[in-house]
Amino acid sequence: MTTPAAVAPRIEIQPIARTATGSGRRLKLGNQVVLQLVCLLIGSTVLFPVVWIVGMSLDPRNIARPDSLIPPGANLDAYARVLARPTLNPVSFFQLALNSLSLAFIISALSVGLGVLAAYSFSRMKFRGREFLMIAVLAVLMLPAVATIGPLFVSLNRVRLGGFNLGGSLLGVALAVTSTQLPFAIWNLKGYLDTIPKELEEAAVVDGAGRFQAFRHVVLPLSTPVLAVTALFGFIAGWTEFITAQVFIVGDPSQWTLAVALNALVGQYAGSTPWSTFAAFAILFALPVMVVYLLLQRWIVSGLTVGGVKG
Amino acid sequence: MTAVAASQAGFQRPSFWRRTQNSRTAYLFLLPALLVMAIITFYPLVFQVWMAFTDFQLKNLRPNSPGPAYVGFDNFTRILDSNIVIPNFDFVRVLTFNLFWAFSNVVIHVVIGVIIALILNVDGLRFKRIWRAIYILPIAIPPIIVATVWRNMFDPQYGAVNQAINGTIGVLFKLPPFHLDWLNQPNPIFAVGPLILPLAYFALLTANIWLGWPLNSVVATGALQAIPKDLYEAAEMDGAGYWSKFKTVTLPFLRPAMLPFAIYGFVITFNLFALSYFMSGGGPIGQTELLVTTAYRLVQEQHLYAVAAAFAIFQFFILLIITLATNRLARATASFDS
Numbered sequence: 001m002t003t004p005a006a007v008a009p010r011i012e013i014q015p016i017a018r019t020a021t022g023s024g025r026r027l028k029l030g031n032q033v034v035l036q037l038v039c040l041l042i043g044s045t046v047l048f049p050v051v052w053i054v055g056m057s058l059d060p061r062n063i064a065r066p067d068s069l070i071p072p073g074a075n076l077d078a079y080a081r082v083l084a085r086p087t088l089n090p091v092s093f094f095q096l097a098l099n100s101l102s103l104a105f106i107i108s109a110l111s112v113g114l115g116v117l118a119a120y121s122f123s124r125m126k127f128r129g130r131e132f133l134m135i136a137v138l139a140v141l142m143l144p145a146v147a148t149i150g151p152l153f154v155s156l157n158r159v160r161l162g163g164f165n166l167g168g169s170l171l172g173v174a175l176a177v178t179s180t181q182l183p184f185a186i187w188n189l190k191g192y193l194d195t196i197p198k199e200l201e202e203a204a205v206v207d208g209a210g211r212f213q214a215f216r217h218v219v220l221p222l223s224t225p226v227l228a229v230t231a232l233f234g235f236i237a238g239w240t241e242f243i244t245a246q247v248f249i250v251g252d253p254s255q256w257t258l259a260v261a262l263n264a265l266v267g268q269y270a271g272s273t274p275w276s277t278f279a280a281f282a283i284l285f286a287l288p289v290m291v292v293y294l295l296l297q298r299w300i301v302s303g304l305t306v307g308g309v310k311g
Numbered sequence: 312m313t314a315v316a317a318s319q320a321g322f323q324r325p326s327f328w329r330r331t332q333n334s335r336t337a338y339l340f341l342l343p344a345l346l347v348m349a350i351i352t353f354y355p356l357v358f359q360v361w362m363a364f365t366d367f368q369l370k371n372l373r374p375n376s377p378g379p380a381y382v383g384f385d386n387f388t389r390i391l392d393s394n395i396v397i398p399n400f401d402f403v404r405v406l407t408f409n410l411f412w413a414f415s416n417v418v419i420h421v422v423i424g425v426i427i428a429l430i431l432n433v434d435g436l437r438f439k440r441i442w443r444a445i446y447i448l449p450i451a452i453p454p455i456i457v458a459t460v461w462r463n464m465f466d467p468q469y470g471a472v473n474q475a476i477n478g479t480i481g482v483l484f485k486l487p488p489f490h491l492d493w494l495n496q497p498n499p500i501f502a503v504g505p506l507i508l509p510l511a512y513f514a515l516l517t518a519n520i521w522l523g524w525p526l527n528s529v530v531a532t533g534a535l536q537a538i539p540k541d542l543y544e545a546a547e548m549d550g551a552g553y554w555s556k557f558k559t560v561t562l563p564f565l566r567p568a569m570l571p572f573a574i575y576g577f578v579i580t581f582n583l584f585a586l587s588y589f590m591s592g593g594g595p596i597g598q599t600e601l602l603v604t605t606a607y608r609l610v611q612e613q614h615l616y617a618v619a620a621a622f623a624i625f626q627f628f629i630l631l632i633i634t635l636a637t638n639r640l641a642r643a644t645a646s647f648d649s
Contacts, residue, residue: 027435039442049460118344125337142630144582146606147623150616151355179351211336240453247611282456293451
């Protein structure tokens with residue numbers, strides 16, 4: 001008997017096949033109805049917290065008890081409050097979003113830009129120290145971000161230029177997050193580059209292209225989807241980063257990101273969190289990520305399943 | 312004769328330039344990433360080891376402050392003796408809880424993920440794409456929001472969970488309103504040796520099941536779709552029932568995809584910061600604290616940078632043991648050609 005267990009365990013980035021619903025056998029009506037009900041039940045447990053939070057955001061009473069989907073006197077006041085001044089500090093939502101956006105952009109650009117070069121080298125070339133460096137990158141990947149935050153904070157705090165302190169700046173946060181996103185990007189990209197046939201580059205080299213030209217004109221165009229997904233992971237990591245941002249910049253509200261502000265919003269009223277404001281804030285915070293996920297889900301989800309990522 | 316020998320020698324031993332050309336190009340490609348990683352990843356790790364043997368504190372952060380004193384293995388013994396200022400900290404208990412937390416979650420995630428993938432893989436089921444799109448939503452919500460919303464849902468007064476219980480079982484059996492404080496019950500439900508599971512653990516587990524099964528389901532779906540349909544037909548011809556088809560055809564295809572993903576899920580769940588920190592706050596009495604949240608508190612709340620460094624070294628070795636035990640490192644670093 002052939003053992004299907006011998007199938008290579010590596011999970012590669014590829015779109016999950018669209019399953020034609022009508023193909024194959026027809027389902028008996030009774031079974032179809034039962035299964036649809038099961039799916040509906042599962043779907044309602046998935047959607048329940050989402051509906052709960054939407055209800056809270058519309059509730060003018062600012063309490064933690066949405067008793068119906070559209071609470072009495074539902075309005076968008078909470079959204080107006082969030083957009084104008086979400087926390088006690090005089091910082092607008094727009095400013096917070098801009099901070100998160102620039103953080104996300106730097107992390108995304110650094111991790112993909114540097115990562116793809118390193119990934120190409122690991123994937124295609126044999127060189128002294130290759131195994132050692134790969135294990136070094138992978139070992140870092142296993143560490144949670146929290147594990148290096150102390151020394152990073154301390155050493156970035158030593159970089160001061162005049163009034164600028166790297167350890168207390170968004171740029172410092174970006175570097176700290178990159179230190180964990182870059183190994184992930186390298187690993188994620190290498191996994192994909194491994195699946196591009198070597199022959200394509202060899203053909204280009206025969207035609208007189210150098211190594212870098214082959215990389216630029218053959219490999220890069222072929223890896224656009226994985227580059228986009230890896231960039232997006234870096235972007236989401238930056239957009240939602242809490243731990244390093246809280247440690248580095250909590251003392252300076254003008255540099256706060258959305259996650260830091262959200263934490264302050266929940267915490268600073270201790271016990272009497274303004275839940276409608278929180279909910280409206282959370283929705284505005286999560287919506288861009290959710291929309292992108294839904295649009296690109298076939299690619300993202302398969303990209304997420306590639307080896308060792310850290311949270 | 313000599314010409315032949317020379318060409319043979321040349322054939323066996325290419326010039327130095329040729330031999331190193333590949334390595335040189337490789338390092339050229341690697342250089343930018345390695346340079347950046349050397350500064351922001353590897354240097355802090357080395358610095359961390361040095362810090363772990365000193366008494367580095369908040370005062371040493373100031374510019375031009377005197378260097379910290381060397382204290383030997385003090386920080387390490389303080390952690391093992393659970394003497395690190397954080398109230399209710401017990402190293403063995405936190406580690407045990409952390410391991411059990413990761414293990415219990417992953418088992419449940421995989422089982423639920425596979426079952427739902429099987430349901431969604433039934434031939435002829437309608438609206439598959441819509442269901443899949445809905446089921447993936449939990450992954451798309453930032454973890455800080457997931458954790459805070461679930462904390463709100465477990466609220467004793469207004470939480471959705473208590474309201475749902477009151478609205479169903481309460482109404483059915485005419486019970487008085489039920490206001491269980493899920494996240495703050497100090498008496499553990501289960502306590503054997505160092506393993507202590509308060510009610511808050513089950514609340515966290517519920518939230519993490521909601522968060523965790525969808526991705527497992529996606530991976531299982533990918534594996535299920537790779538199974539050739541004729542294998543099932545062949546099994547049917549041999550008179551196999553539903554269960555034996557699952558055992559002989561489906562399971563062998565699921566295993567190679569699910570096993571690495573379960574190991575990956577274990578590490579992710581082991582280091583899952585958001586739920587423990589934002590939902591239960593590590594409580595009650597520190598019983599749902601994890602290693603990552605403890606490490607964060609050491610840095611952010613206690614400013615005990617040196618103890619945090621020693622703690623991170625413990626974390627590193629614990630994760631290393633987990634990784635080696637699952638033998639992942641060796642497999643994942645297999646070279647491209649092989």
